[in-house]
Amino acid sequence: MARKQGSHAETTGPKVRDAALKLFARHGFAAVSMRQIAKEVGVQAGALYLYTPDKQSLLFELMRDHMEHLLSHWQVPDGAPLEQLEAFCRHHIRYHLDRPELVFIAYMELRNLEPENFAVIETLRRQYEDRLQGILQRGQQSGAFAVADGKLATMAIIAMLTGVNTWYREGGRLARADVEGIYWDMVRKSVAA
Amino acid sequence: MARKQGSHAETTGPKVRDAALKLFARHGFAAVSMRQIAKEVGVQAGALYLYTPDKQSLLFELMRDHMEHLLSHWQVPDGAPLEQLEAFCRHHIRYHLDRPELVFIAYMELRNLEPENFAVIETLRRQYEDRLQGILQRGQQSGAFAVADGKLATMAIIAMLTGVNTWYREGGRLARADVEGIYWDMVRKSVAA
DNA sequence: GTCTATAATTCGATAGAC
């Protein structure tokens, strides 16, 4: 417990990732130094390079894993477009409220990605948007929705829902279930025929 | 024209502000150096300090001026809540599409403000949100709107509208007037009784 | 696997010449 040196590969790896997540979310990628991350982990700066080739990879892997998990964690269920849209909205809010730091980084640090990394993240993000756009499109065709422009409505709904992370605080006036329900009600009405 | 030295106080001051605006928006406050700004302006780094006491003031004054202008540029008009809400939405979109860089900075660089500067900007932002919340509250009381939670609806609408800056590109598929109209239609329905 | 030490750059900000 008191030793300052030794082998901790299994625990230090995740700790580096967690420290980077926390500090990037709080201060921004560019404002955080490798020494700050090392201090948070409890090692010297040089030791970080056993777990990441460089600072950029630390950011990219956080964002890529987040987007891939977002995509694999939820699929559009069978059913009517209205039910699919409700499932999307509720899942989006729940997932984003559960991971405020990852969500924040994924939206704020795009410009700090090197071009090839940026392209990867953008492709994943586009896949997520396409799921919602597909739901809206099928609802439009079936007459369940009245959406003047599918792409605009997709971006509008995602922006509206993701905004929950800017104001919602645990233990506040509204419970999570309330928040989910109220957002869903607004989305439902906004695309209603 | 070819001289590299001399007096340019009247032109250099605004150029410093414009260069900071452009570079902060593109790369982020923390990632931009005073030397980069100086290069963009066409002076040496030392000369910047004739126009700003430090880098932080450059950021703060951009954000403060933006928020103050947003507040003074538009007031809630007399009329029914529905008309007020339409005016708010259309103005918000128009104003934000006209100043994408300032809007981006105002939303992204809050965490790079020193505490006292942050407090000033937050107060201004809150004033803007309160205008919309007031409109929704009066509409709720008059029966024009059905809003389950005024604060949530305020944040949802602002997030949805501000999101236009993430995807809209001049000369694209939709004209500005179309974008305004479609967003307004979604907002109107989302709070409809 | 972690440490210490350091190379090579870059940073914000200032001093003083012109």
Next chain:
DNA sequence: GTCTATCGAATTATAGAC
């Protein structure tokens, strides 16, 4: 009002001891 030069500190990343 601008430039050059520079201070002092911080940066990413690496080398080599243990």
